Amino acid sequence: MIKPLKIGRYTPRFPLIQGGMGVRISASGLAGHVALCGGIGLVASAGIGLNTPFYDGKNFFTAEPEGLKAELRKAYQIAPDGIIGTNCMVAVTNYDEMVRASCEGGAKIIVSGAGLPLNLPELTAEWPEVAIVPIVSSVRAATLIARKWHKGWDRLPDAVVVEDPDTAGGHLGEKLENIGSGEYDQYATVREVKAYFREEWQVEMPVIAAGGIWDRADVLHALSEGADGVQMASRFVCTVECDASDAFKKAYLDCKPEDIGLIMSPAGLPGRALKGNVERIRQRDLALGLRCPSGCLKKCSYKTGQERFCVVHALDRAQRGDVETGLVFCGTNAWKANKITTVQAIFDELFDLVDGVPRQETAGA
Numbered sequence: 001m002i003k004p005l006k007i008g009r010y011t012p013r014f015p016l017i018q019g020g021m022g023v024r025i026s027a028s029g030l031a032g033h034v035a036l037c038g039g040i041g042l043v044a045s046a047g048i049g050l051n052t053p054f055y056d057g058k059n060f061f062t063a064e065p066e067g068l069k070a071e072l073r074k075a076y077q078i079a080p081d082g083i084i085g086t087n088c089m090v091a092v093t094n095y096d097e098m099v100r101a102s103c104e105g106g107a108k109i110i111v112s113g114a115g116l117p118l119n120l121p122e123l124t125a126e127w128p129e130v131a132i133v134p135i136v137s138s139v140r141a142a143t144l145i146a147r148k149w150h151k152g153w154d155r156l157p158d159a160v161v162v163e164d165p166d167t168a169g170g171h172l173g174e175k176l177e178n179i180g181s182g183e184y185d186q187y188a189t190v191r192e193v194k195a196y197f198r199e200e201w202q203v204e205m206p207v208i209a210a211g212g213i214w215d216r217a218d219v220l221h222a223l224s225e226g227a228d229g230v231q232m233a234s235r236f237v238c239t240v241e242c243d244a245s246d247a248f249k250k251a252y253l254d255c256k257p258e259d260i261g262l263i264m265s266p267a268g269l270p271g272r273a274l275k276g277n278v279e280r281i282r283q284r285d286l287a288l289g290l291r292c293p294s295g296c297l298k299k300c301s302y303k304t305g306q307e308r309f310c311v312v313h314a315l316d317r318a319q320r321g322d323v324e325t326g327l328v329f330c331g332t333n334a335w336k337a338n339k340i341t342t343v344q345a346i347f348d349e350l351f352d353l354v355d356g357v358p359r360q361e362t363a364g365a
Helices: 028-036 060-078 095-104 139-153 186-201 216-224 246-254 278-287 301-305 311-320 343-350 359-363
Strands: 016-018 040-044 083-089 109-113 131-136 160-163 207-210 229-232 260-264 270-274
Touching (some): 016 028, 028 083, 060 095, 083 095, 109 160, 131 139, 139 186, 186 207, 216 343
Parallel strands (some): 016 040, 040 083, 083 109, 109 131
């Protein structure tokens, strides 16, 4: 029997959060259907205004909150009673505004990483019903957040996501030289984070394992190792409901393990992606003489010195279908995708269901 996962006021049917994937890879389609199937669906806020009627090529910061609210509305049309939230990157310039837009748009949960979300309780103070969940990779980061939140706002996280930088996709909140050394033990960190909150705060903190989780065996392993739930992203890309282009999904279907690797993002963070076209992305931006078109990141080596490439628009191109000069983020297990499936079929496999109903119930019918 899998124990329920309670995050703040919310208890999903299954202990699964769909990870946030920008730019518009996890928008209303994916988040809404994950919530409909009984998980927690997250709309990734980074770059959510691009490729929408709100964006005219020049008004990035106006389009972003409007795009986010629109996606939340559409997700709730799919799953009116579902648990739908957002993923908000600390590294973006308009972080504060996107957190507030999440709350205004009806997000029930905000998951926040790519930096330490030290002011998240202040930003959500008007919406106490919104659960706030930081992403960390160490007990030290969880300690810093907990002490800051408690001192400043008498608030602790409603849950903590422990991300494994050795397997997770997208931007990683860890130094490049520390990734892949073989020294990181995700589930030791999960248990240490739980022990920290129990001993220092007398709280049984829900801790969610993220990174490298693909199938039912991975889910059961995570739960057996002390996690209260899992966060999964790459597994959901090759679904009918995912908001990515067909070409983006095909890049997952066609890739091999050796195609997946680490890059250095202009955000100053390492990221995991399909690495074969990174130089083409760089050469495209150089050939066009592209200057920073959006100012989306607080820290960006492309904005200040034309180093690397414009990451948000590279991600946008891939989401639309240009995987030649677009960036395709993924986790280490993306190569395992071998067909286009549905969100419900994935839930059926992960939680031993038949068309959404527990197998033992169908057997006894």
